Amino acid sequence: MSRRSWWVMFSVLGASAVLLPAAALWLAAQALQPQPIAAPGAPLAISDLNAARRLISREVLSQAFQGEPLTLALTASQAQALTQDMGARVLHAPSSLHLSEQQADLAVSLPIRQTPLRALHPLGDWLNVRVRLSAPPSGAPVLQAVQVGELKVPPALALWAAQRIAEARGLRSMAELGLAAIETVQLSPTQVSATVRWRAELSAQASALLVPPEMIEALSRAHHQLAQQLRPAAAQTPATPLHWHRPLSELLPPLMAAAQQRSLALAFTASAPRLHDEAARDNRAALLVLGLYVNRVSLATLVPAARDWPALPVRPVTLQGREDWAQHYLTSAALATDLGGRLSDLIGMYKELLDASPQGRGSGFSFNDIAADKAGVRLGRIAVQQPQALQARMAEVQADTDLLPDVRDLPEFLTAAQLQQRYGGIDAPAYRAVMQDIDRRIAQTPALR
Incomplete structure (x- = not known):
């Protein structure tokens, strides 16, 4: 290479070393802003959740998985309230939603100090993101425009980035399946509605995605072990199992x-990473098998091969004498192993709020049900994050209180009016105090430390 060529190369490298950081700083300065564009919303009212009841109705979900269309409609105020609540609980950030004819504008203000970009906070305290979606004649909403601070981001680039993030978190395939199930979305200034249909081909894809071959082997081991544990003792009479729990x-x-x-x-024989993964998979299988069993759902709905596995006798499983607590606990644990604890927390809280709703058919809001949900979430997290430690800890479990703290003293069966009168509604100081007490009890539970 000639002296001139070397000189050109070093000049380009030197210019890049100066210009690239400068360009990055300029982009950051354009993206960050001193004030949020979305303001914190008012606490979520129970009435705003009434329309969501259909999403957790077993009868409706059963029909949906058989191919029946499922339609959910929310008023503009309900959609706005849910957007603000989800933004606060999932992203810890204020958010807002504005509906117009066949369009929705979503704004989220992320506190920069709570993101990986916290070192850039001198350039601005808020990362404001605006997203515009449009509703086509059929299918899922389409991304029309994205703006981060003062920067206009091409929708294709924003979609590519979102796909990479979802893929890194193992959620891309599931998100694509969910979007494929959407038949129509209707947007107006006063209402948003969506119709989904879970077609047979989506069920097959979901089954293959959720239950890979190695997971089927783990589920088979857990199923056979549970069948052995449920086998009646020789001394029991045929009539005894009817009342046996x-x-x-x-x-x-x-x-x-x-x-x-x-x-x-x-x-x-296995490396440390493989040993961790295998232990986490076995833990996940055990919680899933038990979670389906206590809810009386056949494992064959997920794994067709399970039809040839030993039949499990129908027996109630209880937690501190309550079958409903075992259902709360194990359902939350199974969800937390795959979906993440925060989402499981939200599902449990929204379910209790709907039970308290005057228009609902539930038995009321119960803090001890919430405790069972939260304890199950913690169990699910530990099962995949510290799988071998949990396996060792379970050997010391002697009673149900080693799995769930005694929460019989917590208020239950509260109506919406009672919840508001006694605790000021969700996220009020009195409500948060009970939640902190629940968290303290769970942290002291032997299996969940």
Whole structure:
């Protein structure tokens, strides 16, 4: 290479070293702003959740999974309230939604100090994001425009970035399946409605996505272990099992013990990352098998091969004498292993609020149900984040209170009016105090420390 060529190359490298950081700083300065564009919303009213009841109705969901269309309609105020609540709880950021004819404008203001870009806070305290969606004649909403601060981002680039983020978190395939199920979306200044249909081909894709071959093997091990635990003792008469129930503290530890034995056997040959992944998979399988069982849902709905596995006798499983607490606990735990704890927290809270609604059919808002949900979420998190530690800890479980703290003293069956009168509604100081007490109790529970 000639002297001139070397000189040109070093000049280009030197200019790049100066211009690229300068360009990055300019982009950051354009993206960051001193004030948020979205203001914190008012606390979510229970009435704003009434329309969402259909989303958690077992009868409606059963029909939806058989191919029946499911339509959800929200008023503009309900959609705005849910947007603000989800933004506050999931992103810890204020958000807003504005509806117009076949268009929706969403704004989110992210506090820069709570993001990986916190070092740039001298350039601005807020990362304001504006998104415009339009509703086509059929299918999911279409991304029309994106703006970050003063920067206009091409929709194709924003969509590409969103796909990369979803892929990094293992959510892209599930998100694409959900979008494919949307048949129509209708937007107007006063209402938003969406119709979804879960077609047979989507069920097949979801099953293949949710239950890969290695997970089927783990589910089979957990299923066979549970069948063995549920086998009636020889001394029982045929009539006895009709009233026989099993405490969760008698069923979960043996399943975890079997998973631990497999982990110990793998420890001699598997690398540390593989051992962690295998232990987490076995834990997830145990919680999923038990979660489906307590809710009386056949595993064959997810894994067709399970039809040939041993039949499980129908027996109530209880947690501190309550079958509903076992259902709350295990459902939340199974959800938390795949969907993340914060989403499971939201599902549990919204379910309790709907139960308290005057228009609902639930038994009322129960803080002890919330405690069972939150304890289950913690169990699910530990199951995948510290899988071997949880397997060892389960060997010490002797009673149901080792899995869930005693929460019988917490108020339950509250109507919406009672919840508002006694606690000021969700997120009021009195409500938060009870939630903090629940978190403290859970943190002191032997299996969940």
